[in-house]
Amino acid sequence: MEFLRLIIISVILFAIAIPLQLNLVNLLKFYDRVFHYSILREGATYDNIYDNFEDSVTNEGKILHLSFVAIFLSIPTLFSSEFNYFFNLGFYLGFVIPAVVLLCRIKTFGDNNISPETGLGYEPIQYWVLSYLSLFWALMIGFSALYFTDIPLYIPLVTISLAIMSSMVPMFPDYINKLLPYEIRSEKGMWTLRIINVVTISIQGVVFLIFSSLLH
DSSP states (O other): HHHHHHHHHHHHHHHHHHHHHHHHHHHHHHHHSEEEEEEEOOOOOGGGGTTTTHBBOOOOHHHHHHHHIIITTTTGGGGSOOOOOHHHHHHHHHHHHHHHHHHTTTTHEEEEGOTTTOOOOOOOOHHHHHHHOOOOHHHHHHHTTTTTTTTTTHHHHHHHHHHHHHHHTTTTTHHHHHSSSSSSSSSHHHHHHHHHHHHHHHHHHHHHHHHHHTTO
């Protein structure tokens, strides 16, 4: 029954995502009207958005669109499990937390912080992906554990806290940049951040294995 429920949720997500993608231009125009940030880069038009989204849309525009999609499109995931609603909350927050932090730090990730030396900025979509990857699985495990009364409370709390702390690493690249001898807004810098991300995920994995051994 749970598997069928997940299939239905997936179908609903696709049913929402496809119209959103088809109406991307209208959504971007909506952001342009509502928010004071520039959505398109200089010289870009809405005519070729689908062919050149990456170069045409500002980082601010990408953040607004990504946040809208992550926060509202993922709402059906709150109904993924019929029994363990803590799991549903962890599933949903895995999408939402990185998006909310991006919104709060929109100036840092904006076009104004594109490095004149490398021509690269803090690309919000890439950083959201890194944050999500280091967050979602541990967050689901941690919240799921809250459902079971025979599991010591400190285990899910530590798991959730560690997941959130790990997910914050990619969200503060400007601080990491101050610690590096080279510019993080570069291909080399991005690979460094990916390696750091793998390390934080590995640490979470080790902690999870330790907790698993304590429960047996």
